[in-house]
Amino acid sequence: MTNLIFLIPIALFLGGLGLAAFLWSMKSGQYDDLDGAAWRILDDGDDKPDED
Amino acid sequence: MSCCAAGTESAADLERLQSDGPSAEEMWVSSRPLGNGLRQVDLIVPGVHCGACIALIERELPKTPGIDHARVNLSTRRVSVVFSTQDGGGHAEQVLGSLGERLKSLGYPAHLPGGADEAGDPAFRELLKALAVAGFASMNVMLLSVSVWSGAEAATRDLFHWISALIAAPALAYSGRIFFRSAWGALKHGRANMDVPITLGVLLAYAISLHETITHGAHAYFDASVTLLFFLLAGRTLDHMMRERARSAVRNLVRLSPRGAMVIREDGSRDYLALDEIEPGMRLAIAPGDRIPVDGRVVSGRSDMDFAVVNGESAPQRVEPGALAPAGTLNLTGALELEATRNAKTSFLAEMVSMMEAAESGRAGYRRLADRASSIYAPFVHLLALGTFIGWMMVSGDWRMAMMTAVAVLIITCPCALGLAVPVVQVVAAGRLFEHGIMVKDGSAMERLAETDRVVFDKTGTLTRGKPQLVNSATINPDHLALASRIAASSRHPLSQALAAYDRPERDLGEFAITETPGEGVAATTPGGDVYRLGRANFALDGAGQDSRADDTSSQVILSRNGQFLEVFLFSDQLRSGAASAIARLSALGIGSEILSGDREAPVRVLADDLGMRDFTAGVRPRGKVDRVKALASDGGKPLMVGDGLNDAPALSAAHVSMAPASAADVGRTAADFVFLHDSLEAVPLAIEVSRKAGQLIRQNFGLAVLYNMVAVPVAILGYATPLIAALAMSSSSVIVVLNSLRLRRKAQVEAFAQTNSGQEPAAARLTGPAGMQASS
Secondary structure, three states, X not given: OHXXXXXXXXXXXXXXXXXXXXXXXXXXXXXXXXXXXXXXXOOOOOOOOOOO | OOOOOOOOHHHHHHHHOOOOOOOHHHHHHHOEEEEOOEEEEEEEOOOXXXXXXXXXXXXXXXXXXXXXXXXXXXXXXEXXXXXXXXXXXXXXXXXXXXXXXXXXXXXXXXXXXXXXXXXXXXXXXXHHHHHXXXXXXXHHHHHHHHHHHOOOOHHHHHHHHHHHHXXXXXXXXXXXXXXXXHHHHHHHOOOOOOHHHHHHHHHHHHHHHHHHHHOOOOOOOHHHHHHHHHHHHHHHHHHHHHHHHHHHHHHOOOOOOOOEEEEEOOOOOEEEEEHHHOOOOOEEEEOOOOEOOOOEEEEEOOEEEEXXXXXXXXXXXXXXXXXXXOOOOEEOOOOEEEEXXXXXXXXXXXXHHHHHHHHHOOHHHOOOHHHHHHHXXXXXXXXXXHHHXXXXXXXXXXXXXXXXXXXXXXXXXXXXXHHHHHHHHHHHHHHHHHHOOEEEOOHHHHHHHHHOOEEEEOHHHHHEEEEEEEOOHHHOOHHHHHHHHHHHOOOOOHHHHHHHOOOOOOOOOOOOEEEEEOOOEEEEEOOOOOEEEEEOHHHHOOOOOOOOOOOOOOEEEEEEEOOEEEEEEEEEEEEOOOHHHHHHHHHHOOOEEEEEOOOOHHHHHHHHHHHOOOEEEOOOOHHHHHHHHHHHHHOOOOEEEEOOOHHHHHHHHHOOEEEEEOOOOHHHHHHOOEEEOOOOOOHHHHHHHHHHHHHHHHHHHHHHHHHHHHHHHHHHHOOOOOHHHHHHHXXXXXXXXXXXXXXXXOOHHHHHHHHHHHHHHHHHHHHOHHHHHHHHO
């Protein structure tokens, strides 16, 4: 019973952290361009030959 | 341009529709200040489809002086450009002008987004947040419930129930309000929708569980009430996503009405004014290639104008001083000065929109399948729960036990599977259609399309390409063709553009001095003094009136050297690819088709014969099309209208369901339920087949839900449903429904059918020649 007093708040806190992170990421526009993000991660911007 | 990846076909289709980019003035009007002397303008760039495009645009644009930075959004195919206005307005205009040029030279022609509905999508964000909160709550409550079910001691159980109650309360209030609002709205109007049993079930389950917890009872339904919300919100979110995707794709196509116009003041000075500020009596300067902003009368200048938005025909008409030019028509060849006769709110375009709204009332009578199902389902469920309560009260007299059982019935019957049954199928079906370049406005459109029993086609631009094509290229001297196509490349006239598709830029033909006479033709003078003229017979030839072999169904252009006849080029409108097979396919599906055209009778009859269609009506005005569609509907039919022009728009709204090609006027695209991006008309039978399949699956899902209820409800009524059984039954029925819906993803025969179109693409590719060349030159 006593360990529940620690474990449940910790579980809820971690879950809440996840929720807060999701809400924050949505608010800061990270879900606005999912297709673009998938491409951007591949672009280092330093090792490409000039295109024109 | 290094553009890559599969799935770019539809982007290429969008690109083909590209007209010239927006002017610097238009961009200025639509830009918004950010402070610090910076302004931002959002542009739609249909051509971006991969990482290389993003990197290129974001690296190259800031090199233009005055542009601070650019950011590409690949999902919405937009780029926001931030530019500085430090040196005053004139400088900014220059910056915007070079921005348009730069984008074009990079190979990404841009245009401005239409309408004012650009500020994100608040409803979708609300749904996502509600879903996240419900997800969090159901996860944690379920964890606690599992411990209770695995046999916690009484004290621990009570503690867990209390914690669950504390988590569930805010989650229900936050995530549930979407349902509560809608249920309250329905009740206020004396109706019952799907949200009423949901609201009732969730709230009652929470209340009774709270009572149980306070009185140290063994059973609590906190987990059921939050999980229910989570599943239902997932269905809602999917439904919303599907509609939004199609809508934003349609929004991104080129708009018809310009943002404003160049106004000539009394003293001769010129000002660019936004559309709303233009008043009757003002004088407007219309350059070749511009759309007419408001209805007006031509004061000076002559030109060819494309009146397709009015009569649906692609052949341009000549305009001279005194002629009327309705808003939305396109000035092709010469500069015009116009006197505005109406303002934007009373112009031709606005008139058509109001006519469409009037026509739409007929369709409002359609009720969605889910709503019809719930109008039977909801009262039935309520009566069942009430009956259970009364029954147990009479048998046992224990109100608490009776209440618990009644709530269990409500939870078990809560339309979880029903709430998912429709949206999941429709999302999968819409995804399928999207792969084949067909966009769906909303789910109800698919239900209506499945019912259709007759297809009404418009002619020009729908059954035909709406663009003239050279028909006698085989018999023409190649040198003459090369010469004519090079000369034609400098003109915007549709016949010239068709001819210019044959131009080979690498071929050296020497230099020309080219002058265009609006309404007549193009003259090219070589350094050697020869004058080539390309155009009408009486323009090109010195002895006018000779050689008039114009026949009814084709138009002609003549090439001459120093007034002597060289060659005649004959043009005719071509059938859209897949038209014949689409008609055949439709009759195989048991659907009749007919033509309604604003064109003259002879060409319509020829076309109908070619396609083997017996029913056609020629010379129909927009009002006549509406009347015909309404007549079909009042005979109990469910007509599908397929049309592209603005003149079809009212009929598109009046029909039971409607489709438009992406090349349609934007009012037409807005009115239509389906928009197809690819060239082929096969999209029509394909969409009908997928919709019918989807309708069948939805009915299967309803059947599964009913079956599940037939097993689960008696158990609940008899009082054997514990929270554990309720949770299991609920989740398993949802999973079964989703799995059944996913079967639509693998339908081999639909796939095979769609692939038969790919053979006809080269012809379409050639048509894009002129536009593509302009973009890269």
